[in-house]
Amino acid sequence: MAALAPTAQAGQGDESRLPKAHSWRQWLDREAWRKAIIAIPYLWLLFFFIAPFLIVLAISAGTSQVGIPPVIWKDTFPFGTFDNYVFLTQDDIYWQGYLNSLRNAAISTFFALLIGYPMALGIARASSTWRNVLLLLVILPFWTSFLLRVYAWIGLLGNTSWFNRGLTSILATFFPFWVTGDHIQMMNTNFAVVLGIVYSYLPFMILPLYATLEKLDRTLDEAAMDLGSKPWEVFKDITLPLSLPGIIAGAMLVFIPATGEYVIPSLMGRGDSPMIGRVLADEFFQNRDWPVASAVAVALLAVLVIPIMIYNFFQAREARRGST
Amino acid sequence: MKRRPYFLIFALIFGYAFFYVPIASMIFYSFNKSRLATVWGGFSTEWYGKLLDNQQVLDAAWLSLRIAFVSATVATILGTMAGMALARFAGFRGRTLFSGLVSAPLVMPEVITGISLVLFFIALNGMIGWPTRGFTTITLAHITFSLSYVTVVVQSRLASMDRAVEEAAMDLGSKPLRVLFDVTLPIIAPAIIAGWLLSFTLSLDDVVITAFTNGPGSTTLPLYIFSKVRLGVTPDMNALATIIVVLVGSGVALAGWIMHRAEKRRERDVQMAIAANK
Numbered sequence: 001m002a003a004l005a006p007t008a009q010a011g012q013g014d015e016s017r018l019p020k021a022h023s024w025r026q027w028l029d030r031e032a033w034r035k036a037i038i039a040i041p042y043l044w045l046l047f048f049f050i051a052p053f054l055i056v057l058a059i060s061a062g063t064s065q066v067g068i069p070p071v072i073w074k075d076t077f078p079f080g081t082f083d084n085y086v087f088l089t090q091d092d093i094y095w096q097g098y099l100n101s102l103r104n105a106a107i108s109t110f111f112a113l114l115i116g117y118p119m120a121l122g123i124a125r126a127s128s129t130w131r132n133v134l135l136l137l138v139i140l141p142f143w144t145s146f147l148l149r150v151y152a153w154i155g156l157l158g159n160t161s162w163f164n165r166g167l168t169s170i171l172a173t174f175f176p177f178w179v180t181g182d183h184i185q186m187m188n189t190n191f192a193v194v195l196g197i198v199y200s201y202l203p204f205m206i207l208p209l210y211a212t213l214e215k216l217d218r219t220l221d222e223a224a225m226d227l228g229s230k231p232w233e234v235f236k237d238i239t240l241p242l243s244l245p246g247i248i249a250g251a252m253l254v255f256i257p258a259t260g261e262y263v264i265p266s267l268m269g270r271g272d273s274p275m276i277g278r279v280l281a282d283e284f285f286q287n288r289d290w291p292v293a294s295a296v297a298v299a300l301l302a303v304l305v306i307p308i309m310i311y312n313f314f315q316a317r318e319a320r321r322g323s324t
Numbered sequence: 325m326k327r328r329p330y331f332l333i334f335a336l337i338f339g340y341a342f343f344y345v346p347i348a349s350m351i352f353y354s355f356n357k358s359r360l361a362t363v364w365g366g367f368s369t370e371w372y373g374k375l376l377d378n379q380q381v382l383d384a385a386w387l388s389l390r391i392a393f394v395s396a397t398v399a400t401i402l403g404t405m406a407g408m409a410l411a412r413f414a415g416f417r418g419r420t421l422f423s424g425l426v427s428a429p430l431v432m433p434e435v436i437t438g439i440s441l442v443l444f445f446i447a448l449n450g451m452i453g454w455p456t457r458g459f460t461t462i463t464l465a466h467i468t469f470s471l472s473y474v475t476v477v478v479q480s481r482l483a484s485m486d487r488a489v490e491e492a493a494m495d496l497g498s499k500p501l502r503v504l505f506d507v508t509l510p511i512i513a514p515a516i517i518a519g520w521l522l523s524f525t526l527s528l529d530d531v532v533i534t535a536f537t538n539g540p541g542s543t544t545l546p547l548y549i550f551s552k553v554r555l556g557v558t559p560d561m562n563a564l565a566t567i568i569v570v571l572v573g574s575g576v577a578l579a580g581w582i583m584h585r586a587e588k589r590r591e592r593d594v595q596m597a598i599a600a601n602k
Contacts, residue, residue, distance in 0.1 A: 033501055038416055041406035041471065045425040048468040052444035056436075059443055069446070115342065118335030125332060134336065136580055141343050143522075143576045145529045147546050147553070148565040152346035155353065155557045160363060163349070199342065252431070260433020262532050267553055277435045277532075284439055284536075294443065297436045308431055315427070 060084055060294035071290045084295035094296065097276035098303060104190065104265075104275060105258035108197035112205040112254045113247065115198065120209035120246075121239070124216075135210070142203040150196050150264055157186040157195075157268070192268035193275070197258045204257075205250040212246025213239070245314055252311035256304055276300055347569060354562035371563035380548065381564065388528055388545040391459065395466035396523035402467065403474025403523075404516055408508075410475065411482035429472040438536030441465045445537065457539030465537040466527040473526065474519035481515035482508075514583050521579055525572060 061080025062071040073079050088094045123134045141149060156163040164183050172179040186192055216239065224234045262277035269275065274282070276296065283293040354372075358365025375381055406426055409416070416422075429437065445461045448454065455461050489511065493503045509516070531546045538547065545568075552561055 033504075034413065037405045038409040038413060038422070041402045041409065041475075042418070042422055042425070044402055044468070044471070045406075045422075048441070048444075048464060049425060049429065052437075052440035055444045055447050056440040069450070115335070115339055118332055119339040122329070122332035122336040125329060132584070136577065137340060137343070139580075140573055140576060141347075143525050144347075144569050144572050145525075145546070145565075147529065147531055147549055148350075148569055149347065151549070151553050151557070151561065151565055152350040154553065155350050155562070156346050158557060160360070161349075199346075202339075202343070256431045257433055260435050262435050263550070267550075277433065280435050280439065281535075290443065293439060297439050300433065301436055304433065308428075311431060312424070312427065 056294045056297055059290050060298050062291045064289050064291050069290070070288055084291045085299065087292060088295055088299055093274075093279060094276075094299075097274055097279040097296075098300070100273055101259045101261070101275040101277065102303070104193055104197065105255050105261075108194050108201070108258050109205075109251050109255045111194065111198045112202050113251060116202055116205035116209055116250065117247070120206045120213055123206070123210050124213040138203050138206050138210075142207075146200055147263065149200060150267055153192075153196055153199060154187065154267060157192055159183040159185065159187070187268060188270050190270065190273075193265050196264040196268045197254075197261060200264065201254040201258060204253040208249035208253065209243065209246040212243045212249075216242055245318055248310065248314050249318075252307050252314075256307050256311070259304060260300060350562055351566045351569070354559065354566040356559055356562070359559065371559045372567070374560055375563055375567070378560075380543075381545070384543050384545040384548040387459070387542060391463050391466060391544065392524045392527035395463045395470060395527045396520050398463075399467045399470035399523045400474050400516060400520040403471045403519055404478050404512075406471065406475040407478030407482060411479045426472050426475045429469045430476070434530075434532035435536075437469060438465075438533040441468070441533065442536040457537065458542040461537040461539065462534055462542065462544065465533050466523075466530060469530075469533060470523035470526050473522050474516075477515050477519040477522065478512060481512045485511055514586060517579075518583065521576070525576075528572075 058073075058080070059071050061082070061084070062073045063081065063083070064070060065072045074081065119138075123131055123138070126134055155161060158164060160183070164186060168179060168182060168184050171184070220238050220242075221234050224238055225231075229237065260277045261275060262281055265275040265278050266281075269278075280293055280296045280300070283289050283296060287293075353364075355367050355369060356364055357368035357370070406422075410419075410423055410426065413419075441464075442457075442461070445455055445457060445464075449456070455464065485508075490503055490507055493507045494500070498506065529546060530544075531550050534544050534547055535550070538544070543551075549561065549564065552558070
């Protein structure tokens with residue numbers, strides 16, 4: 001025990017308390033490999049995650065120029081400028097992009113919760129044999145290609161597909177005043193984007209919800225039932241409040257990546273009101289405007305800092321609970 | 325007096341239909357004879373044959389597989405280290421930053437990761453002449469985002485592992501390094517394999533970060549599919565998608581089943597060992 005976990009002392013920079021190593025081998029056993037295990041992935045992330053972000057920050061404070069590299073900084077202090085950020089507030093396409101993204105992400109999160117919660121509850125309440133099968137069926141789409149699952153929906157939504165035609169005729173039977181023609185335009189609409197996001201990110205909603213719901217103490221339900229609660233009241237007063245950490249984790253796991261989504265709006269959305277992910281990519285690939293693209297990225301991260309912090313806060317709280 | 329939860333059963337049926345009907349439809353139409361992707365024109369496997377003659381698809385698939393193999397392997401090594409550091413070493417300097425760094429790529433929108441990595445690679449190339457955009461940069465980017473997933477999987481396995489086994493080996497005189505290789509790593513091996521598989525499929529599937537970090541002539545399979553799908557649904561794309569979905573799906577299902585069985589057997593062994601010692 002002592003050798004594997006003296007980290008509380010050794011890690012605090014208080015190495016002097018350890019007995020002096022007598023051979024290289026001993027030293028290796030005691031300290032070096034442990035330091036290597038921490039240092040190698042740490043340095044990798046500092047180098048390939050923090051450094052790139054600092055570069056983006058620096059470029060967002062530069063000025064676009066024609067040449068290589070297509071960015072230039074001022075010669076004098078403070079070297080950078082806020083012009084690119086000011087520019088973001090002036091052109092409607094950026095405002096619209098952020099708003100479209102936040103709105104679509106919020107609507108998608110809501111529907112993912114609406115579909116995912118009963119599913120997660122159903123899985124958690126199923127018998128243990130069924131539970132494994134049902135869980136595997138949720139995880140399987142998560143492992144199979146994201147792009148191809150979006151592609152599968154494109155096939156269904158198209159104006160000539162059996163799904164579109166079938167849905168149209170069903171709707172036309174019940175709402176003849178509302179639906180006319182033999183198809184509904186579904187592709188290249190906001191509806192398609194929301195549907196694509198809900199479909200792609202649903203496993204991210206179900207899995208944390210399931211993890212919370214599965215741990216709930218069912219005797220509480222029985223106690224409430226014995227005291228005269230109706231099933232709906234038991235759900236509203238006990239299950240729902242106790243599953244709040246799962247709801248928040250799932251909602252953040254859908255909302256955050258959905259806000260920056262690029263593939264789904266590019267393939268299924270309208271070209272005239274792009275989400276911000278697509279604005280960023282166009283700025284970078286088509287306009288080759290590195291400073292503005294970087295500023296869009298930094299601003300997007302600033303928008304998402306609050307949801308990311310909420311997510312991390314709840315994750316840390318759950319981790320603390322799990323360890324005690 | 326237990327009531328059947330009809331609402332939950334309905335929700336499950338609806339949910340799984342939502343998951344699987346589009347995929348089933350896509351597989352069905354990949355056997356369509358008609359050139360029009362959504363109009364049924366009889367059964368045919370000609371689109372599968374055409375794929376095998378398509379050199380572009382084969383090149384892209386081969387490149388994707390190589391990138392996925394290298395990046396999954398490196399990410400698994402780094403992620404296992406990070407998972408051990410977080411689960412086993414309680415208080416080292418900068419631990420909070422480290423755990424933040426590990427979980428950040430999980431929630432970071434891909435466009436942000438993509439643009440920061442490509443600008444970083446260009447700057448780095450300008451300074452030291454490395455890395456060249458293409459295979460190297462895509463692989464480095466994939467390692468960076470897969471690493472986090474491996475870390476989470478390994479860390480949670482280590483957290484739920486019985487530390488008494490490690491302590492027993494230590495008490496019997498094993499050096500920490502021996503304990504690591506003879507006790508800890510074999511026990512967490514299923515998690516490491518799962519992490520590798522997850523990294524492999526994530527790499528094989530990635531569009532956005534690859535689109536930013538790729539270079540001339542390095543079109544991966546997802547990039548090829550993305551550019552084709554932008555132009556619409558075609559029967560040969562249905563066939564390609566079917567091959568990938570069926571291969572990955574059955575691979576994952578098989579791996580899940582094997583791991584489930586191994587876990588069951590281990591539990592049974594433990595039970596028997598306890599019973600034998602009574």
